[in-house]
Amino acid sequence: MVAVSFEGIGKVYDDGTTAVVGLDLAVEEGEFLVLVGPSGCGKSTTLRMLAGLEDVSEGVIRIGGAVVNDLPARARGLGMVFQSYALYPHMSVEDNLTFGLRMKPKAERPDSEELKKMVQETSSMLGIDDILEKRPRDLSGGQRQRVALGRALIRRPKVLLMDEPLSNLDAKLRNQMRLELRRLHDELGTTTIYVTHDQIEAMTLADRIAVMKDGVLQQHCPPLEAYHKPANPFVASFLGTPPMNLIEGNADGGVFSSGSLSISLPDHLSEIGGKGTFGIRPESVKVLKDGGVEANLSGVERLGSETIFHLEVEGIAIKALWHRSGEDAEDGESGDWPEGKMQISFNDPSAVWFAQ
Amino acid sequence: MSEDLASRWYTPFELEVLQKAALLVVLCSIPVLWVMSLRENGELLVLLGLVSGLLSFRTLGRENRDMMMLTSAMILLLGSLTLYQATLRGVAAIDIWYSAILICSGGYGLWSLSSSHVSQWLGGRLGVKGAERGLARNRVLRPRWAGIFTHALLLHFVFIVMVPILWIIDVSMSPGQSASSGLDLSTWTLTHFSSVLEKDDFWTWVSNSVIISVGTTLLGLFLAIPAGYAFSRHRFSGHGVMMFSLLLVQMFPGVIILVPYFMVMKSLGLLNSWLGLILAYSVTALPFCVWMLKGWFDTVPVDLEEAAALDGCGQFGIFWRIILPLSLPAIAVTALFSFLAAWNEFLLALMFNQSPDMYTLPVGLAFSITQAQKWGDFAAMSLLVSIPVVILFIVFQKSLIQGLSSGGVKG
Incomplete structure (x- = not known):
């Protein structure tokens, strides 16, 4: 369990678009933080900068106290669940799960028996032990989602990142996975940063939410506090259906x-x-x-x-x-x-x- | 309303089929006219067939009953005339073929026009009920009957494509060295094949061709895969210009670069060598390969690469473990293309490698027929040359379709 902090983070793309401005955000150890806001508000960019998929234009990102600005993605020890799941189509579910472990430097790589144990543990936790031999294309949306989650979790990531992971599921499955995600977090206690535009996900999952608009952090507090004491009219109108x-x-x-x-x-x-x-x-x-x-x-x-x-x-x-x-x-x-x-x-x- | 609808939409299927038959007559008359003009007889009859086919095609309709009967009869008569004329000077396959088409379509026309359904429709004596019943009958019968003529038409095209190949097969299997085809299966023999296979020259050319084609494929892939990947994933200065200039190279006919290539190869001392041709072929195949692979790489989601990056892969690891395995169909297509381009190429090979022990198969093939008119051996050899191509196509058929169709379309 590690803390994550963004200190004065700014992001300007090569074409001059500003995505994030002066973001200061501290995520505590074991916290479930939800980054929420309308599309184009910079929440995904923030997550991708933390993951190492985008360069940081300004400021410092720390994971567990260490500055990671210039570390490549693979060295940051993070797990990420993508909106599209991004499962490797040419590998079985088991190979998808273990890919990250097998890519580790030789000294840290688990041997085949350990690998098996880890797969066993993760897959039974997520209820996917009966589909380990299948290819991603043979799975349903919900199963793919679980595999993607398993692939991120199996490596015991320092921080778990999720980018709109539930948006490709149907409404019923989404409700079910939402509860399950929260349960998993309570069990594992991994620091989690979750990006969504869905205020219900934000309200139900988060320990604290960070509401963003146009690249600027609007409010960072527990979800009910943001609901009852919104910092500004934007937060007030963004949370709640129908809006305030x-x-x-x-x-x-x-x-x-x-x-x-x-x-x-x-x-x-x-x-x-x-x-x-x-x-x-x-x-x-x-x-x-x-x-x-x-x-x-x-x-x-x-x-x-x-x-x-x-x-x-x-x-x-x-x-x-x-x-x-x-x-x-x-x-x-x-x-x-x-x-x-x-x-x-x-x-x-x-x-x-x-x-x- | 329903009265209008049923009457407006109902045409007996016999007439629809007749329309197809007329089209068949027209389309078949064209190649037959061409063949007959070579044989200097019967063009007039064929022209008449063409005209009457067109005529009945144009005149289908309620008002033109007599015209339709007349042209059908004319086509039938033409068919009989053709056959009769042929019997006067000896029947050839083409006469039977063409007169059969005419007799069948003309006879069908007469039969269908005199059938009770059609004459009722032509007479306009059908009520709404009759039209509705007719529509129901059409739905059941149309596919069966229309299928016959559609297939007849398609088989003609297949036949036209197949004739040269069948001819070559026949020549290669018939005894003697004549190029004319007699199609006498009882005399078929494999002597031409064995005489070709016994020649040392042939095996020298085979090894030259194999080395050059495989070399071209490997070098081409080695250059095209990274280039296509870079063009797909990275934006760098000159990106657009370079992509376009790759296309530009493709726009000029190969002959233009022949002389400059020759000078370059000469000054490099690469004439009469494998390497010279390998270089030339991989460079000319490169634009297609790069575009093809770029198109494929574009369809591989970037998410996969990002997931792999988070899973601990570096740039090369991502490419090697994720992108390459996913791109095998496209790579197979590109490899096949490079291989075939090198295997079949004639002009550059003729210019660059002029000593007989450095001939490739196409060049050797060409020289073998200019030295002695042994058409039987020639046909056998050309079949042997195309065998690897056929095998490659059969093996790669599945990935070929997948690769070609996914190259452009997002999957």
Whole structure:
């Protein structure tokens, strides 16, 4: 188990594109870090720089305290799972698994008996012991995924890197593998860095997440903290489905106004003032029978366990999420609201304020 | 609506097949016309066949019933005439062939036009029900009947391709040294083959050809594989220009470089040597090989190389353990191409290696027939020369298809 740190990392490609800017990020021993962000945010580039597949333009990367900037990929002792799995098509599953071990310098290379034991151990851990003789093309997507994982794990890597490993699986398998990945990490305790654009993967897998945008780190903290206390409007809107409602406007004396909308702020925000963005998660928007702000209902999505209301308040689009609970749910599902109008309230202790 | 649809789409399959038969007459008339003009007889009849075939091909339709009957009858008559004319001066295979085509298609035309389905359709007496029933009948019968004429047409092309080869086989097996083919299987003998195989010259040429071809293949691969890999994976200054100039070399006919090559080889002292030809052949085959291999390497995902890098391979290890094993089909194709290019090449070999003990097989073959007109021996020898090629193609058939098809298309 080793720690990884990025110190002032920047990456500029040969064609002048800037991928990563001034990244400072410390990953602790045994931590499961998820790098998350929209495509093109530099998360994959960051991972590839750590793996040694891209040169570092600026700054220092340390693995276990040692600077690795100029070490070739093969000398860094990392294991990586690729999005495409990148299994060697001309080798059996067993040869795929042991390839890395067999490539080691003679002194460190395990003998054939050790090799067998390691294959046995890894394959039974991943449930692939019955397909060792097969070629990758004869495997299903889920099996390939496991083999790719096994190939990265069998060498006991200092750090396990994963680049969108689940994105080629179907939804059901993805959910299953997500749980399994977390279980494996808890068992092995390998420091893991995981790149994804999927916020659900990020939320469920990570000890801490690092949200990136346009090559800049936005927030680095445990996932629930990022959900409840987003550092900026981008993080707020990136995490959560449907995303947080964000309204730009002015706050003054406990009252928030934006255009013709004027609402009283929740108690914990009564001290704020000036320009900024008011944010409230859809599940915190209260839907009332009466006594709130009047909102026009422009659409309803009924998902069974929850209902999403698409509303419009003074020209501002607001989403409200209503979890099925007790008798209220009946009303929400019938959609029996007077002439498409609803009463909503923004008074919730989870509301946030981003000063400009 | 359904009334319109069924009536609009229904044509009896007999007429569709007739269209194919007419096409057959037209296509077959062309080579036959050519052969007959060599024999100075019957061109007129063939021309008539061509015209009537075209005519019935053009006039298929409800309104032209009489025209269609007439041309069918004309084709039938032409067939009989051809056959009759042939009997006057002795029947040759080509006469039977051509008159059979005409008689079959003409007869088929008359028969199908007078069948009840067709005459009902031609008379326009079919209702919607009739058209619908006709469509159902077509679906069942069309593939069977159309298949017959399609195959007849295709067999003609196969035959045209096969004739020279069959001829050569016949000449090589017939006694005597005549080049004309009699196709008398009872007299077939292997004496020509044994007389060729007994000649020391032949074995000298074989060893020259084998050494030069294998040398060319090895040198060509040795140069083309790394070059193709570099062009595929790396971007360097002059990348585009160099790729294009490789193509440019291919655009000029080989004769242009003949004289400069000769001067170069002469000044290097490589005339009458294996090395001279090996060098010349591998260089001329190189552009194709490099492009071919580059195309293949482009389809090998970079992810695999990166995975191998993380698994502990260096640049050479990646190439040797991952890229090469995955590229065997493309390498087989490239090797085959270089080998064949060297094995069959004539002009450079003729110019460079002028002493008889340095002849390659094609050159030896050419000289053996200019010295004495022994066509039987010549045919046997040319068959022997092509045997390695045939064997190579059979052995590499599978990877050949794989390599050629994956070279351009992403797999």
